[in-house]
Amino acid sequence: MCLRLGGLSVGDFRKVLMKTGLVLVVLGHVSFITAALLHGTVLRYVAAPNDAVALQYCVVDILSVTSAIVVITSGISVIVLSRYLPSIPLRWTVFSSSVACALLSLTCALGLLASIAMTFATQGRALLAACTFGGPERLALAPDCPFDPTRIYSSSLCLWGISLLFCVAESVFAVRSAQLAYQVLELRPWLGKSSHRMGPHLENWGNSLLPQDKRENTEAQRTQLSQMQESPEPVEDPDLPSRTSSGPMTL
Numbered sequence: 001m002c003l004r005l006g007g008l009s010v011g012d013f014r015k016v017l018m019k020t021g022l023v024l025v026v027l028g029h030v031s032f033i034t035a036a037l038l039h040g041t042v043l044r045y046v047a048a049p050n051d052a053v054a055l056q057y058c059v060v061d062i063l064s065v066t067s068a069i070v071v072i073t074s075g076i077s078v079i080v081l082s083r084y085l086p087s088i089p090l091r092w093t094v095f096s097s098s099v100a101c102a103l104l105s106l107t108c109a110l111g112l113l114a115s116i117a118m119t120f121a122t123q124g125r126a127l128l129a130a131c132t133f134g135g136p137e138r139l140a141l142a143p144d145c146p147f148d149p150t151r152i153y154s155s156s157l158c159l160w161g162i163s164l165l166f167c168v169a170e171s172v173f174a175v176r177s178a179q180l181a182y183q184v185l186e187l188r189p190w191l192g193k194s195s196h197r198m199g200p201h202l203e204n205w206g207n208s209l210l211p212q213d214k215r216e217n218t219e220a221q222r223t224q225l226s227q228m229q230e231s232p233e234p235v236e237d238p239d240l241p242s243r244t245s246s247g248p249m250t251l
Helices: 010-046 052-083 088-122 149-185 200-208 212-230
Strands: none
Touching: 010 052, 010 149, 052 088, 052 149, 088 149
16 A cells, blocks of 8 residues: 555655755755855945944844754754654654744845845945945045945845845745645644544554564554454353253252
8 A cells, every 4th residue: 555645655755855855955055155255245344333234234144144054954854854754753843943944034035135125225335334435436446445345235235135035945945844844743723733643544654654674563463452352262250150051040
């Protein structure tokens, strides 16, 4: 019998989990590298506690790094779950980490959108605060400017756009990972709890995930128990009178 879950067999379900986890790990690493490049090329020059716009840039970048680390951790847990599907604590770990990853990535995407909008609105003045010349209309290399002001505006927008795309992709695959963990847990949507009693198909599906020797022992024990329940051995009591005794009993 081919056991299925959510329209997929056990082998196909493992493959989907593995691919989802690998995509999350790759997206997390690329997002982490992008956030590190943004900090190293731009934000380390414009960090100023008294400037609200520059402070917002730094907070969003820290949020991007944190989101990337959470995405990598969630992807690794999904890959581990594809190998150890019977583990109930691991299922809950994947489900909770995927939900947290989706929310954090969505928050990061909104913060990056706000950073891009504020940069366009202020014409990049917060990015050029470390330089002493008047404004973006007088961009030139200056001795007192710690970076090349002719490229910081375009570099920042480009890196923010790349980070935004990766944050959206992370949230999509995190939702997919949470959906897969939801199917494994068989949660009740109106109660938010897992069912205490599994149906026959879920029980068989869970047994199929066990190793071959444990599966054979489980089947043998179940067969022996069913035979004992169907054909119990008669018990004879020596104190009871025999029904084959000669003559009726009289008072």
